[in-house]
Amino acid sequence: MGKDISLRTVKVVRYILPLREGGSLPALAEADDGFKYVLKFRGAGHGTKMLVSELLGGKIASVLGLQIPELVFATLDDDFGRSEGDEEIQDLLKGSEGLNLGLHYLSGAIAYDPTVKIDPFLASKIVWLDAFITNIDRTFNNTNLLWWHRELWVIDNGASFYFHHSWNDFERHALNPFPHIKDHVLLSQASMLDEADQFAHEVLSDDLLEEITKLIPGEWLVWNHTQETPEEIRGVYLNLLKTRLHHSQNFLNTAKDARG
Template identity: 55%
Template sequence: MPYSPPQLRTVQVTRYLTPLREGGSLPAIVEGDDDFLYVQKFRGAGQGARALIAELISGEIARLLGLRIPEIVFTELDPVFSRTEPDEEIQDLLRASVGLNLALHYLSGAITFDPIINTVDPVLASQIVWLDSLTMNVDRTARNTNMLIWHKELWLIDHGASLYLHHTGPDWAKHSQRAFVQIKDHVLLPYASELTTVDTAFGLLLTPDRIRAIVDLVPDVWLADDDAPGPQRDAYIQFLTDRLATSERFVSEAQHAREALV
């Protein structure tokens, strides 16, 4: 079946409501010109545009694989917000983020996933571990699960720490086979007993053409700070397709880490 890549909407931010003081990125709840609330991620935060790129690529891969992700939108941030914000740190962040940013639909009333209270079936746990192994997401631990329960269903959020090798230098994509030892800390690893089955199914869904279609969603302006957009875009495609082509390696790595736990 032909794959139609998502068409991300662009929302104008009309109100800055409240900061979410989590980590160093200072996301915030904002209101858009469509009257919906969003969790705003800022290009001017510590990890820069790369965090937005990781959020977009990993989030839309998760959506393609059938996992629940809040709607991702592009957001336009007007310079006026930095003039009216009294907090100097937030003022600097807003000033550095004028223009095109990224946000996720705010899941009002959602609660944080608690591995002590909430349970996940083995297939879903394996799907999430597989996704995070592919994208090398270091931020799905018991300390910070980055999962929410909303309307009794599990939703994934905050993928800005995935694809972390893109912070290491211009040749980062050549290291697609680097060991991902952090998988041992994944909060769902003890329940991920169906990794081999999931690997087969997801390998059929996530084709190279579909990877390219998702990476093509990344705006040129987010890539321009590093190099010409074309080579940078190709690096993400190369990294993901190379890693996918040898998925048995990261699956085996996750299985061995799981065996050490259970």
């Protein structure tokens, strides 16, 4: 039996407060299961593409054995947020009716201090992940890593798969050596990149990547700028991931050179 990659669906019952980080205006919210979640909204800046990045990146991180808050599908009713006084937030909530994405809130977590040394294999796995999913946002300026219960947790993969904002030339993007990895906060500690690559190839497979891409809700893949169906768009993501896995030496060598 492989790892269960399915997501629960919860209903948001209370908007608690905005988390003003970047342009996406995530929020702390409570769901009908009694838990609090960091809510990522489909009505935010990059729309559902950011949710796709969070979902794919988060599930791949989890399969690679990294600690990541539980991801859930989070539904917003059409009357949710009507009493919200902030006009910007009310517009965001109105534009986010339906299916959004939540990450379990890690109460009491603290931001990772880049001066703290961690296990080199763990650092290497995180660097490999971010090069694989082309995540440009795990840097010294914004680590997107948390300490919680004495473990390092990976959060916020929304800046991954940036190819989808232009949505063309997929073959070139699939073979992207990802030079941005030079700015990765953990690169200097990632001394086991070959071992991380071997581990990833043992854990990830084309079939598993297909399972993960099938998790993307069809309603997140109805885009104005393309005639492609949700199934065809899923196919693009799957082919990109399969190609990047099969040609991982492209970005692995870039990361090793950047360590120099």
